[in-house]
Amino acid sequence: MQKLLLTIDKISTFVGQAFSWLIVALTFMITWEVFSRYVLDHPHSWAFDVMIIMYGTLFMMAGAYTLAKSGHVRGDVLYGFFRPRTQATIDLILYVLFFVPGVFALTYAGYYFAAESWAIRETSNITAEGPPIYPFKMILPLAGAILLAQGIVEIIRCVICIQQGDWPSREEDVQEVDVDKLKEMVHVKDEDIAGLDRLVLPKEGVK
Amino acid sequence: MKIRKELWFGFTLMAIILVTVVIFTPWANFADGHLSHEDQGALGLLMLALIVVAIMLGFPTAFTLMGMGVFFGWLAYRSVNPEIATQQILDLMVQRAYSVMSNDVLIAIPLFVFMGYLVERANLIEKLFKSLHLSLARVPGALAVATIVTCAIFATATGIVGAVVTLMGLLALPAMLRAGYSVQLSAGAITAGGCLGILIPPSVLLIVYGATAGVSVVKLYAGAFFPGIMLAALYVLYVIVVAKVKPHLAPPLSESERRVPLPPLSQALSSRHRNALAGLWSGFRAPGASKGTVAGQLFVSLLPAISIAVLLAVMYGSATAPRVAADTTGLVQAGGGIVADETPTPASGLEEPPAEGLGDADTLKEPVAESAASAPAAAAAPPAASTAAPQRPAAQEKPTTSDATPAERLPIPIWYWITFAAGVAAIALISWLMNWQRLEIFKMLLTSFFPLAVMILAVLGSIVFGLATPTEAAAVGGFGGVVLAGAYRYIAARQAKRPNPVGTTLKDLGGIIKESSFLTAKTSAMVCWLFVGSSIFSASFALLGGQELIERWVLSLGLTTFQFMVLSQFIIFILGWPLEWTEIIVIFMPIFIPLLAKFGVDPLFFGLLVALNLQTAFLSPPVAMAAFYLKGVSPRHVTLNQIFGGMMPFMAIQVVAIVLLYAFPQIGLWLPELLYK
Secondary structure (H helix, E strand, O other), rough: OOOHHHHHHHHHHHHHHHHHHHHHHHHHHHHHHHHHOOOOOOOOHHHHHHHHHHHHHHHHHHHHHHHOOOOOOOOOOHOOOHHHHHHHHHHHHHHHHHHHHHHHHHHHHHHHHHHHHHHHHEEOOOOOOEEEEEHHHHHHHHHHHHHHHHHHHHHHHHHHHHHHOOOOOOOOOOOOOHHHHHHHHHOOOOOHHHHHHHHHHHHHOOO | OHHHHHHHHHHHHHHHHHHHHHHHHHHHHOOOOOHHHHHHHHHHHHHHHHHHHHHHHHHOEEEEEEEHHHHHHHHHHHHHOOOOOOOOOHHHHHHHHHHHHOOOOOOOHHHHHHHHHHHHOOOOHHHHHHHHHHHHOOOHHHHHHHHHHHHHHHHHHOHHHHHHHHHHHHHHHHHEEEEEHHHHHHHHHHHHHOOOHHHOOOOOHHHHHHHHHOOHHHHHHHHHHHHHHHHHHHHHHHHHHHHHHOOOOOOOOOOHHOOOOHHHHHHHHOOOOHHHHHHHHOOOOOOOOOHHHHHHHHHHHHHHHHHHHHHHHHHHHHHHHHOOOOHHHHHHHHHHHHHOOOOOOOOOOOOOHHHHHHHHHHHHHOOOHHHHHHHHHHHEEEHHOOOOOOOOOHHHHHHHHOOOOOOOOOOOOOHHHHHHHHHHEEEHHHHHHHHHHHHHHHHHHHHHHHHHHHHHHHHHHHHHHHOOOHHHHHHHHHHHHHHHHHHHHHHHHHHOOOOOOHHHHHHHHHHHHHHHHHHHHHHHHHHHHHHHHHHHHHHHHHHHHHHHHHHHHHHOOOHHHHHHHHHHHHHHHHHHHOOOHHHHHHHHHHHHHHHHHHOOOOOOHHHHHHHHHHHHHOOOOOOOOHHHHHHHHHOOOOOOOHHHHHHHHHHHHHHHHHHHHHHHHHHHHHHHHOOOO
16 A cells, blocks of 8 residues: 555656756746847747746646645644644545545546637637647646545545554655755754754853 | 643634634525525635634645635535536636636746755855855954844845755854854844845745735835845844843954954965055065966955946946947946056055046047036045046046047036045045955955845846846846856865866756755745635635625724724734745735725735735744744754744844834835836
C-alpha cells in the first residue's frame, strides 16, 4: 500500500517538477521580449498570451505536487497541537466533505469547458490573431484530475494514520527554509551555536 | 498543560461561533428549499462563520474554500431554479478558476518569488551583513542597526520571511551576543527586520492585494515605498535610542572589532598618506607596486565621484535639452571627464571655479544660453570654489569635442546649479574622507550592498516610472537574480581556488535554478490555488447576498469614516493572529473593499494600511512565524519568551507607523499622486 502511495506521490511530484521549469522559460522569455521591444524595437504580439499560458499552466500543474509535499497553506492555530490521530480524523472528514466534491466539480466542469473550446478550436482574443487557447483550457481538467488522484492518496494516508497512530512517510523534497543548507551557506556550525549559550547564561544570572 | 489550555481556547472559540450560527440561522425556512432574500443572506453569514471554523481546524484553506463555495453556491442557485442549478454552479466555478489562470496581475507572483529564491541562494548575505556592520560601526547599536538594514535590503529582494530570519539568526545573532547585546534586543531586531520584506516593494503581498481589490499594483508599489522606508527608519531610530539610553543593552563595538584588515598594497601605501586617494596617486611612483593594481584601486576609489559626475551630467542633459533631439552623448563624456580628471592633489593655482568653467564651455557652445547661464554660475561659484580642482583642462578640452554639436539648448535652471554645487561638494567630501579603512569598507559594500540595491532599485524604478509592467520588471529581476547568483558563486569558486571555476559555477548555478524553480512552483501553486478557491467562495458569498447583508449592517451602525477605519484595521489585526496574510487578504478583503466606497476611503490607501498592519501578524505571539524560525537556529538557552519579549517594542513601533500613516496619508500617497496624476 505504502508503495502505491509513494508511486502516486512520485507521479504528482514528477509532473509538478517538470512543469516548474516553465518559470525559468517564462523568466527568459519575458526578459527577451523586453529586450526585443525596447532595444531591438521589435515586439511580438503573441508574447502576452504565451506569458499567461505559461503562468497558468505552471501553477495549475503544480497543485498536486504542492499537495503531495503538504505545501498548501493551513490555518495552523490548533492543528499543530493535535495528536496525529486527531489530525488525520479531521483531515479525513474535511477531505471527503470539501476536497473531493470541490475538486471533482472543478475537473468535471473543466472537462466540458475545455471540450467546448476544443470543438471550435478557440484562439485567444486578446490580440487580433491570438494563438490557440484550447490546449491551455485542457490544463484545467488535467490538473484537476491529478489533484484528485493525489487527494485520494492523502485520504488513504489519513486512514492509515488513524489505524497506526502516526503519519506514513513522505518523500523528501527541497525545503523553503532548509536550516542545514543555510548553515552551510553562511559557514555556521552547530558547535558555534552551542558555544553561544555561554554568552546567554551569565545574563540570566544578572536578571 | 499549556497545550491543553490553547486547545481549549480554540475549541471554545469555535463552539461560540457555531452556537451563534445555529441560533441565528432561520432553519425553518431552509426546509422547503425556497429561500427568501433574508434567508439567503443569513446563509451567506453561516458560510463565513463555517469557513473561519474550518480554517482553524487546519485543513488546506484553498480546498476548504472551493468545496464550501461550490456547495453554498449550489444552494443559492437551487433556491431560484433547481433544474439548472448544478449546471450554473459548475459554469460559475470553471469561469472563476479560468479567470485566475489567465490573470495578468497574479502572473507577477511566480516571477518575483523566483527572483527571491535565486537571490536567497546567491550567498551574498554574509558579505552584506559584514560590510554594513563595518560601515555602520560608529553608529550606536551598530550591529542591531546593521541587522535591520541588512534585513530590509535582503528581505526586500527575497521576500521570504523564514529564510531571512533564519539566515540572520545564524549570522547576526551570534555577532550581537558576542558583542554583549541583550538577547531581547537582538531577537527583536532580527525578527522585525526580517518581516520588512512583506511591506517594502516589490512584495508579493501587494500583488495579491492588488489582484483582490482591483487596485493597480504599480500604484501600490509607489505608495508602499515610503511607508516601508519609514518603518525601517523607525526601527533603526528605536535601536539607536535604546543604545544611547541603555548602553548595557547594546554596547558599542571595540576598536579591534571595527578594524578592517588591509591588503598588502594598501598597507604599504598607507604609511605615505592617510588619505587613500592621495596615497594611491603617489603609489604610481612607489617602487614595488604594480601600476595596474594601483590604477584599479584608484578607479574603485574614484567610483563615487564618477557616478556623481555622470548623474550630474545626465541631469544636465535632461534639464536643458528636451526641446530638440539634442546630442547629449558628447556632454556626458565631457562631464564624466571633468571629474575623472579630478584628482585629490590639493587645489593648484587655478582659481577657476568649476561651475564657471562649465558655464564657459556652454557659452562657447551655445551663445543663446549665455546670459542665463552666467548669472547662476556666479551664484553657484562660491560654495564650489573651495573645491576648485584642476578642471581647467577639461573645460578647455570641451570646445574641441563639442564643436560639432550646434544643438539648441534650454537655459540652465537655477536648481541645477544648486544640485551641481552640492554634487561637487559631495565629491570633495568623499575624496577627503576616503582613508584606507573606508576604502576597504567601500570595496566590500561595492561587492555586496550595491549590486543588490541597484537591482532592487532598477526593478522598482522601472515599475514605478512606468517603463515596464510589474510582470516584465519581475522577469528581468529574476534574470538579474540568475546573473547575481552566478557571479557570486563564480567569485566564491575563484577565491576558494577550486579547479575549473567556470564549470563548478555552472553546475552550482544549475542546482540553484533547479531548486528555486521547484520552490517557486510550490509557492505559486499555494498562492494561486488559494486564489482559485477564494474566488469561487466569494462569488458564492456575493450570490447569497452575504455581502449585501454585511454592508447594510455596517451602514446601519452609523460609523464615521474614522471609526470605520479603526474598526476595520482592528479586525484585520485580530485576524492576523490565527491566519496567514494570504488568507486574510484573499478571503476577507473582498468583504472590506466594497465598504470602502461607502466611507469614501481610497482602496490604495487602505491597502497600504493593511500591508503595514499585516506586518504585525508575523510578530504577534503565539503564532508569530518569525519567532519560531529564530528559535530554530538560536542557542538552546534563548527562550521563546525572550524572543517574544524582544518583538514587543517593534510591534509597538508598527502600531505607531500605522497611526503615522493614517495621520499623514501623504507619506504613502504623495509618490503615486505625483507620478500618476
